[in-house]
Amino acid sequence: MNDAFIVSFCRSAVTKAKKGGFRFTRSDDLAVNIIKALLAKTPQLDTSLIDDVIVGCANPEGEQGLQIGRQIALRAVGQSTPGVTVNRYCASGLETIAIATAKIRSGMGECYVAGGVESMSQIPMEGYKLAPNYMVASEHPDYIIGMGLTAEAVAKKYNASREDQALFAPLSNKIASKAKQNNISDDDNV
Incomplete structure (x- = not known):
């Protein structure tokens, strides 16, 4: 079995939905800029060796639809590199890393760009037309739960008190502010 390594990473800042610095930025534009920055800081990587660009997206609809992973791959890496979109809601970006790792370890490829993209400013929180299956919902009323309820379940499972969460x-x-005050560069944040 092959070993898999993360050799470089890059990210954007997180801003407030509908009010933050990216409120007018398309998700695909944001991701393309991040991947281009990632490739620029990894000049030893021959982009022709990238087997796939795997992009997680919780709400792949509207401008985030139309196979956003492929759209991002075309613009950020080039026409010869495929791209795919993965949806596992809020865990979509993390799932792409798991998929890339599994593919490398199983010998299905050697080099992947993996990550997530989302704009809560450009896409409504519930999507454009939330339409759960009535039969499934009536038999399993909790089959779709929001992150708030998920957070409550995780807090209960791991005994994370409200006070502990407020401190964390x-x-x-605080870390970012201290780094900025001490002129510590954040080359990974585009």
């Missing part, structure tokens, strides 16, 4: 929540911003 601002840590990322």
Whole structure:
């Protein structure tokens, strides 16, 4: 079995939906810019060796639809590199890394670009036309639950108190602020 490694990474900042700095930015444009920045900081990578661009998207509809993974691959890497969209709702981006890892370990490829893209400003939170199957919903009323209820279940399972969560929540911003004050570069944040 082959070993799989993450050799480089890049990300955007996270901003508030409908109000943040990316509220007018298309998801595909955002992802293309990030992948181009990733490739620029990894000049030793021959892009012709990329086996696939795997893109996770929780709501692949509207401008995030139409096989956004392929659209991003075309613009960021080139016509000869395929692209695919993965949907596992909020875990979509993480799932792409698992898929790339599994493909490398099983010998189905050697080099993948994997990650997620989403704009909660450009796409409504519930999507454009949420239409769950009535029969499934009547037999399994919790088959679609929001992240709020998921968070409650995880907190209960791992005994994460409200107080612990309140202490943990601002840590990322504090670390980023301290890094900025100390002129520490964040080359991975595009």
